[in-house]
Amino acid sequence: xxxxxxxxxxxxxxxxxxxxxxxxxxxxxxxxxxxxxxxxxxxxxxxxxxxxxxxxxxxxxxxxxxxxxxxxxxxxxxxxxxxxxxxxxxxxxxxxxxxxxxxxxxxxxxxxxxxxxxxxxxxxxxxxxxxxxxxxxxxxxxxxxxxxxxxxxxxxxxxxxxxxxxxxxxxxxxxxxxxxxxxxxxxxxxxxxxxxxxxxxxxxxxxxxxxxxxxxxxxxxxxxxxxxxxxxxxxxxxxxxxxxxxxxxxxxxxxxxxxxxxxxxxxxxxxxxxxxxxxxxxxxxxxxxxxxxxxxxxxxxxxxxxxxxxxxxxxxxxxxxxxxxxxxxxxxxxxxxxxxxxxxxxxxxxxxxxxxxxxxxxxxxxxxxxxxxxxxxxxxxxxxxxxxxxxxxxxxxxxxxxxxxxxxxxxxxxxxxxxxxxxxxxxxxxxxxxxxxxxxxxxxxxxxxxxxxxxxxxxxxxxxxxxxxxxxxxxxxxxxxxxxxxxxxxxxxxxxxxxxxxxxxxxxxxxxxxxxxxxxxxxxxxxxxxxxxxxxxxxxxxxxxxxxxxxxxxxxxxxxxxxxxxxxxxx
Amino acid sequence: xxxxxxxxxxxxxxxxxxxxxxxxxxxxxxxxxxxxxxxxxxxxxxxxxxxxxxxxxxxxxxxxxxxxxxxxxxxxxxxxxxxxxxxxxxxxxxxxxxxxxxxxxxxxxxxxxxxxxxxxxxxxxxxxxxxxxxxxxxxxxxxxxxxxxxxxxxxxxxx
Numbered sequence: 001x002x003x004x005x006x007x008x009x010x011x012x013x014x015x016x017x018x019x020x021x022x023x024x025x026x027x028x029x030x031x032x033x034x035x036x037x038x039x040x041x042x043x044x045x046x047x048x049x050x051x052x053x054x055x056x057x058x059x060x061x062x063x064x065x066x067x068x069x070x071x072x073x074x075x076x077x078x079x080x081x082x083x084x085x086x087x088x089x090x091x092x093x094x095x096x097x098x099x100x101x102x103x104x105x106x107x108x109x110x111x112x113x114x115x116x117x118x119x120x121x122x123x124x125x126x127x128x129x130x131x132x133x134x135x136x137x138x139x140x141x142x143x144x145x146x147x148x149x150x151x152x153x154x155x156x157x158x159x160x161x162x163x164x165x166x167x168x169x170x171x172x173x174x175x176x177x178x179x180x181x182x183x184x185x186x187x188x189x190x191x192x193x194x195x196x197x198x199x200x201x202x203x204x205x206x207x208x209x210x211x212x213x214x215x216x217x218x219x220x221x222x223x224x225x226x227x228x229x230x231x232x233x234x235x236x237x238x239x240x241x242x243x244x245x246x247x248x249x250x251x252x253x254x255x256x257x258x259x260x261x262x263x264x265x266x267x268x269x270x271x272x273x274x275x276x277x278x279x280x281x282x283x284x285x286x287x288x289x290x291x292x293x294x295x296x297x298x299x300x301x302x303x304x305x306x307x308x309x310x311x312x313x314x315x316x317x318x319x320x321x322x323x324x325x326x327x328x329x330x331x332x333x334x335x336x337x338x339x340x341x342x343x344x345x346x347x348x349x350x351x352x353x354x355x356x357x358x359x360x361x362x363x364x365x366x367x368x369x370x371x372x373x374x375x376x377x378x379x380x381x382x383x384x385x386x387x388x389x390x391x392x393x394x395x396x397x398x399x400x401x402x403x404x405x406x407x408x409x410x411x412x413x414x415x416x417x418x419x420x421x422x423x424x425x426x427x428x429x430x431x432x433x434x435x436x437x438x439x440x441x442x443x444x445x446x447x448x449x450x451x452x453x454x455x456x457x458x459x460x461x462x463x464x465x466x467x468x469x470x471x472x473x474x475x476x477x478x479x480x481x482x483x484x485x486x487x488x489x490x491x492x493x494x495x496x497x498x499x500x501x502x503x504x505x506x507x508x509x510x511x512x513x514x515x516x517x518x519x520x521x522x523x524x525x526x527x528x529x530x531x532x533x534x535x536x537x538x539x540x541x542x543x544x545x546x547x548x549x550x551x552x553x554x555x556x557x558x559x560x561x562x563x564x565x566x567x568x569x570x571x
Numbered sequence: 572x573x574x575x576x577x578x579x580x581x582x583x584x585x586x587x588x589x590x591x592x593x594x595x596x597x598x599x600x601x602x603x604x605x606x607x608x609x610x611x612x613x614x615x616x617x618x619x620x621x622x623x624x625x626x627x628x629x630x631x632x633x634x635x636x637x638x639x640x641x642x643x644x645x646x647x648x649x650x651x652x653x654x655x656x657x658x659x660x661x662x663x664x665x666x667x668x669x670x671x672x673x674x675x676x677x678x679x680x681x682x683x684x685x686x687x688x689x690x691x692x693x694x695x696x697x698x699x700x701x702x703x704x705x706x707x708x709x710x711x712x713x714x715x716x717x718x719x720x721x722x723x724x725x726x727x728x729x730x
Contacts, residue, residue, distance in 0.1 A: 475630060476626070478628070478724070479726075480663060481663060482661075483665060523632075523702075523719055523721060524704050539607070
């Protein structure tokens with residue numbers, strides 16, 4: 001690193017103010033990674049800086065070898081540490097750098113960059129990770145740092161520069177925002193190698209499968225730091241609000257104007273009174289200029305930093321087609337007021353075995369459309385995908401044998417069966433959506449008529465091709481669907497008379513058609529319907545989805561006409 | 572995976588009805604008719620001349636019942652006048668519906684013989700839909716008062 005006099009003066013100032021050496025290197029935007037790692041080189045650095053400011057040994061004498069900053073006595077903190085902020089959860093490790101309890105920390109990074117060489121810290125970290133029992137062959141490290149460090153950074157840089165009092169292009173460069181290297185990058189540079197030695201797997205930034213997230217937090221410090229800014233930010237917010245109001249209240253009617261104004265005022269006052277350390281608020285503060293910032297200072301609280309270690313493995317997708325041979329099986333578990341309705345669900349039956357093998361924390365079930373509870377799904381099956389969230393044993397189990405095992409386990413239960421499964425990725429969602437919207441479906445149902453059936457009308461109905469029907473939202477789903485009229489197409493009908501009042505009806509229709517409403521007309525809210533076609537009153541008893549087709553063409557209709565030979569649903 | 576079976580003759584089906592799972596089979600030799608559509612899903616309640624059927628999803632279907640003078644009279648319906656302004660509901664939550672009380676007059680029915688009858692909403696709440704078929708097929712109100720000739724669908728007051 002090249003040091004000249006202005007740099008050295010600033011270095012000295014920052015050093016005196018208890019900033020650790022790694023933080024100073026960050027502020028100076030030094031990008032050579034080795035400088036951060038080779039801590040033995042710090043002494044030489046201090047020596048060089050000392051020569052330039054004319055006091056060779058002073059900085060070296062004051063140097064605290066263990067913590068890369070100036071030796072300092074324990075100072076009484078400005079604010080007494082109170083009990084923890086309520087948002088800190090139980091899984092946070094309190095004071096991971098347990099050696100750092102009472103000694104003065106770097107004012108910017110609060111000790112994070114100072115304790116990364118501690119062997120006990122790594123031992124604890126590795127212990128935490130191994131406890132969670134994952135299989136992996138490489139890892140990627142993600143780091144989160146406390147929100148307040150950026151504010152402290154800006155404040156201390158501005159203070160030091162204004163104390164020096166000189167103008168230099170380097171000082172201007174430093175005080176523009178977002179120049180300094182982020183603490184997160186620094187932590188990753190320092191930690192990746194030792195961590196990879198302890199875990200015995202390499203660290204690879206391109207391998208997204210296994211991720212370790214370290215979340216450093218010090219809420220207490222951040223809250224106190226942000227509180228200072230409450231008034232000034234409030235002023236700015238009030239100004240912006242006034243400007244917005246002028247635009248929104250451009251109406252002539254005075255009564256409407258006062259009503260709107262009161263409503264908006266109420267909304268504004270409901271917003272939180274405290275100024276919390278959030279990303280939003282951080283952005284507001286970083287828009288302040290240097291003159292405004294100069295009135296604030298860093299608040300020292302001796303809270304130890306807390307650490308949360310989380311691990312996750314990339315989700316695994318498995319896809320296939322399912323058929324449902326039983327009735328009264330919901331697609332996903334159905335609860336009303338805490339009670340489970342219908343013991344079985346397709347999701348449970350299909351994903352139980354996979355969850356056990358891969359040890360996933362949860363599973364998501366996606367399908368291309370769904371059928372009612374009392375409707376069977378036959379034929380080539382409905383496409384579905386299960387997403388295993390955070391599979392602990394994902395690495396070695398992604399083989400065809402495992403899939404075959406899962407498949408035979410599901411099929412042996414004889415309630416829901418699946419086609420050969422395959423692994424897939426997020427592209428499956430497009431296909432599932434496509435299936436829901438575009439596929440043509442064949443159904444078979446049992447229909448009873450009130451009056452004796454007219455055979456000629458049945459013959460006529462069998463000749464129908466591409467009949468357009470208009471369906472209003474069925475009453476049975478009207479409570480949760482939009483009230484609208486939907487145009488659907490009945491491509492073909494095949495009606496067989498069982499006896500004088502009973503029919504077996506095969507329907508080939510576009511995706512999204514409500515078949516039950518087509519049969520019984522839903523109080524004439526679906527027109528035309530089977531009742532009007534047969535001049536009779538019809539009601540439906542059993543419904544099966546027989547087959548899903550990609551699209552409609554002549555072959556499909558011909559296949560459909562002989563479908564009863566093909567699938568033979570049990571009546 | 573699929574069970575391939577030819578659809579069997581009627582006698583065999585009736586015999587097999589006893590062997591196979593009763594949940595899946597509807598016995599075809601039942602003499603009595605199974606419940607009508609409106610009986611399967613709705614809980615019916617009648618007042619003197621009108622009815623309110625509550626669906627299992629808590630929507631209300633309301634109209635005149637078969638004891639109403641309109642139905643009993645020999646005279647045909649000349650005109651059905653919708654006394655309330657048409658309001659369309661938007662969205663899943665059915666916003667914008669007309670708020671009614673159970674005695675709000677929804678229809679004024681004029682018969683050929685000059686008699687005029689008021690039909691009220693029957694339940695408090697918001698109107699989701701008026702029966703549009705009554706505009707073209709006035710006779711539904713007389714012939715099928717409890718099914719196709721319903722008057723309106725009401726959503727109960729939100730709590």
